[in-house]
Amino acid sequence: MPDFSLSTETKELLENVSVATLATALYKRGLRNQVIQDVHPVKRKGRNMVGPAFTLRYMPAREDRNQLVEFRNPKHPQRHAIEICPPGHVMVMDSRKCAYAASAGDILITRLMVRGAAGVVTDGGFRDAMNIGELEMPAYHNRPSSPTNLTTNEAIDINVPIGCGDAPVFPGDILVGDDDSVIVIPAHLADEVAKEAVEMTAFEDFALSKVRAGASIIGLYPATKEESLEEFKEWRAKNGR
Amino acid sequence: MPDFSLSTETKELLENVSVATLATALYKRGLRNQVIQDVHPVKRKGRNMVGPAFTLRYMPAREDRNQLVEFRNPKHPQRHAIEICPPGHVMVMDSRKCAYAASAGDILITRLMVRGAAGVVTDGGFRDAMNIGELEMPAYHNRPSSPTNLTTNEAIDINVPIGCGDAPVFPGDILVGDDDSVIVIPAHLADEVAKEAVEMTAFEDFALSKVRAGASIIGLYPATKEESLEEFKEWRAKNGR
Amino acid sequence: MPDFSLSTETKELLENVSVATLATALYKRGLRNQVIQDVHPVKRKGRNMVGPAFTLRYMPAREDRNQLVEFRNPKHPQRHAIEICPPGHVMVMDSRKCAYAASAGDILITRLMVRGAAGVVTDGGFRDAMNIGELEMPAYHNRPSSPTNLTTNEAIDINVPIGCGDAPVFPGDILVGDDDSVIVIPAHLADEVAKEAVEMTAFEDFALSKVRAGASIIGLYPATKEESLEEFKEWRAKNGR
Amino acid sequence: MPDFSLSTETKELLENVSVATLATALYKRGLRNQVIQDVHPVKRKGRNMVGPAFTLRYMPAREDRNQLVEFRNPKHPQRHAIEICPPGHVMVMDSRKCAYAASAGDILITRLMVRGAAGVVTDGGFRDAMNIGELEMPAYHNRPSSPTNLTTNEAIDINVPIGCGDAPVFPGDILVGDDDSVIVIPAHLADEVAKEAVEMTAFEDFALSKVRAGASIIGLYPATKEESLEEFKEWRAKNGR
């Protein structure tokens, strides 16, 4: 699974489109299940999280393997993953949609941020969520969860294909999160989807401005009337889009 | 199902009572399931949404009937409903309590607002929720949901009786939403329930002021002590309620 | 079940540690299920709720026993509990994890606050949540729920052992809530756990300051390297911890 | 809560009607939530279970209070309840709708049967369900659950009002179970509901025989046509009902 390299250009494009628009662009390509379900920003950041996925897989914890002493192991997969996640990447955790116990806490997530990660996503919950929300790095989870992750989660695999919130995530896939949700763009589609989403966003912004000014959506969204497309062309020229 | 006409007077009364009080007024009449369950304001507005229901029913989407091209149909029920919802009405969507994909997005909801609707409610989720929350018109859903609604929802019927969050909704029923929840008042009960709720609210405000001043709830709430009723009479006179 | 007396000292210690840290301290003692699951602050207070549990148990409501007239009974368990909850205590309600109808509303919760309670927790939902969130006293629930509690809940027992959010709660156990969650500390462990959690918090603050400054978590958290412990000793001296 | 005495006559009547018919009879009296939800026969017996409720309440287990040694206590509430449940009664367990661990196993349930109980119901699950299903005494649960009950359940109260499968159960209420479900008849209604249900059953049997013979349900069920009632009268005479 060779790592697709996220270009600076594509990254910038993806920083300026919504997850909803990206979901539609993937829908056109037959991909319907790429939005991570029931995962929310720990705190809304007003900007997009963008980066390739670096994954961590949890399994149910067995008590004899998950005493606090385990964390003393320098190669404990949860700790190790935090230390080797490449800068610019988004760490994505398969917590089996279980928020009974934490996926991680503020010390680890702060370390991840200091190391240059672009963000973190779990389909479980973070402990110290009140602190994690205040970090500059975006974080997404289901809900705050204070028990130590050893209670129900054992970190078992680093950077393997996983599920997160019922979406498939392969290492290197491009994760984009906005103030609503997070989406997984297959690596090989990132460039073309980014470009298309920027085009779609231009049209949506145009349509929204028309709607605000009183236009009907019929014929405009989608643009089945010829005049809508012409007006859009003018709008783009005028607004430099 | 003749449309009950919501009088300006009743509308004003309903703007000044809480959903909780209305729920109790309906409970007295044997109606126990009129609060739409697990639906929340996209963003709290600090004021009530009030209006007659105009409904939209979704069914599970079948892939061959729900490609993006469908939106080019000017009579597509979702688009059409947005364009014909009468001003002052609340659009209520039966999304089968499924927030996997969106019930609608910001362009459509903005159009609905511009057309004069009083609000919108779905038991699914909105995409572009971060934008919809900023609109002046109140909107309620379960959680943000970014996938296009075609993914799991096909709009199939306009203005028929529906379920929304396990509550029964008939076209013309009066919807009232506050910062906590949304309730469905059967149309024929709206006038009497509005009046009763205003009376109940006056008493609750009186009781709360007494409680804040140190009074016990026993004998006061409910007012089983004669003196509570007398004090209330005085309080009303003094406070113009 | 003699009431353990919460000392002023222990209370102060518990006001300055997180639920996450307390969860780990209890985990060390073999207690894994003491965090109340899926219960959230009605509104974040930025400070801890601390106090012994005073419990209320609800059962499913039977219609003939739960008409509004029941509240006229001065010994109705819900009303009675509010009036006898000792100052400084946290009222904990076993609502069977059912938020279909309210566990209580703002008049009762205000009365509870005026009477000096330290807080209130339900694994159901509060009505008038928008008002309860504005009270100074912390309140925790699952979600706003506007129907009157008679709809599905009958208060049946006061100050008996209960479950709340799948955690066991015995009267007198010490409840601690922060902006993320609420935890139940068995009464006999409160003093020792409080002290230990303060020590753990000092170390966590030290570790976090190191991590912010660029330190790896390996060898630091947990402190498997000797130098980490020495640095911590210096940090404590310097910071008066 | 004085124990209503179940007469032999009422018991016999209840042995010959279905839970569905009883549910309708209670529905006429405004009681809509008396069927225990999502509870099934461990094995269908082809006959009704009938008896007054003797209840056992479980709470979430705290590890330090729920080691295997606890069962050595002769007054352990679970064991004690089995030994004091009056003959002819149905033991009803509030297991908080949690089948993660067992409510009881075959040794205890066999003891209960030998002691003369009429049946046992839990909204959790039984271990050794394959053996319990073979006992002559009817048993109802959600699904087989093999872990020892100490894992998540602590028996805490005997013969108090409880919830079971979201239905309210008071000690002495009459439980009736058939091959589909279990219902809770408030003690004071048992005699009249039993008689009414027998009458309803006679009519239902008549209606079914008509339907089998080709009659339309319109005018027959319910009997809005005069002739239906007359035919019913003849049918009763002929069939000795």
Add this chain to the structure above:
Amino acid sequence: MPDFSLSTETKELLENVSVATLATALYKRGLRNQVIQDVHPVKRKGRNMVGPAFTLRYMPAREDRNQLVEFRNPKHPQRHAIEICPPGHVMVMDSRKCAYAASAGDILITRLMVRGAAGVVTDGGFRDAMNIGELEMPAYHNRPSSPTNLTTNEAIDINVPIGCGDAPVFPGDILVGDDDSVIVIPAHLADEVAKEAVEMTAFEDFALSKVRAGASIIGLYPATKEESLEEFKEWRAKNGR
């Protein structure tokens, strides 16, 4: 929505293939959600149910509209639907995946059978399930549910497009049920899918016979080895398939 006419030939083909095979045939055509989820035979019949869909839509019941007296109305939609469902059709009920109360009971379902229906499916539950299971006509539901359907369901629409167990069902679609599940075949695809499924079944039977005799699935299922296809040809000739 013109009714597709189910030919005798297609009906016979569909009686001899499994729902699993049909699901794969639809999957090839891009239809992934046609199996009705979490619906089971009331009792296994060892033969397929096949027929065009005749639908009934339920909405949440409002108490004032759902007293027992409603059933006296000869045009009550639930009763009416039973009386007008065309012979050979399968009645499919959208009960909103709610088995709290019944979708119907044995008198109505017996009437449906006597009138010649091919079967009945609900995503809720049947009352008198123990009797319905004994009828010759196949019936599918989620679980037995004894409360009268008025408790939570109001029949509101006959023969409109519905959802059932999250699958889309249009009147006239062909329903096929076996001992495992029920599937919805869009009417216009029924003929071609039936034929294809028979071909697939022949191959599956061949493959299974090979596997039973010790063959590896690699190269056989699917038949990527040329020799597998040749052996299949011989097998068909020999077995008259």
Add this chain to the structure above:
Amino acid sequence: MPDFSLSTETKELLENVSVATLATALYKRGLRNQVIQDVHPVKRKGRNMVGPAFTLRYMPAREDRNQLVEFRNPKHPQRHAIEICPPGHVMVMDSRKCAYAASAGDILITRLMVRGAAGVVTDGGFRDAMNIGELEMPAYHNRPSSPTNLTTNEAIDINVPIGCGDAPVFPGDILVGDDDSVIVIPAHLADEVAKEAVEMTAFEDFALSKVRAGASIIGLYPATKEESLEEFKEWRAKNGR
């Protein structure tokens, strides 16, 4: 992860004890979550399934990677796993507790049986369950699920540690299934737990015979009375246990 070798002796011991007894034996060792939750026999076999775990991990399916053509790949992990699972082993599938689509069907499971596997377990569902239930090899799942597994599941890893029904499963762990449930015994504990469970079973059989004969459980189960232990000794001698 060296494969623990399951001795013939231990295997035989495990064939004669129940999952419930094994769960208690593991509970004594601090392991509380080893029973696979909500997984049932496709059909009860009246004998135990015993064997070391050989695992298969599924992730959510991405449409472009999961067309039917994928199965033509001779190394497709699902097919490959079936062909390399060692004789005597139990194949355990982590289907993410999702029974929306199948984990496997009868051709693959028959091949697994012919190859000598001891059984198969998924926390999803099998298609062709009606046929799989008739096989001699025991199979366990949540419920029948007819859609092809490509619909929601992509087989991604063979013989890695997984979760199944919220229980941790490591390759080589010993799986035991009876007519109620399936349990996971950590490989290194299998011998001692098997022996202990046989001893416990002897006592349980003794206790059950006493209870059937009228003995109280107090003092007998557990055997806190000295005489119970003596009687047990005699019973063992007499019954050759």
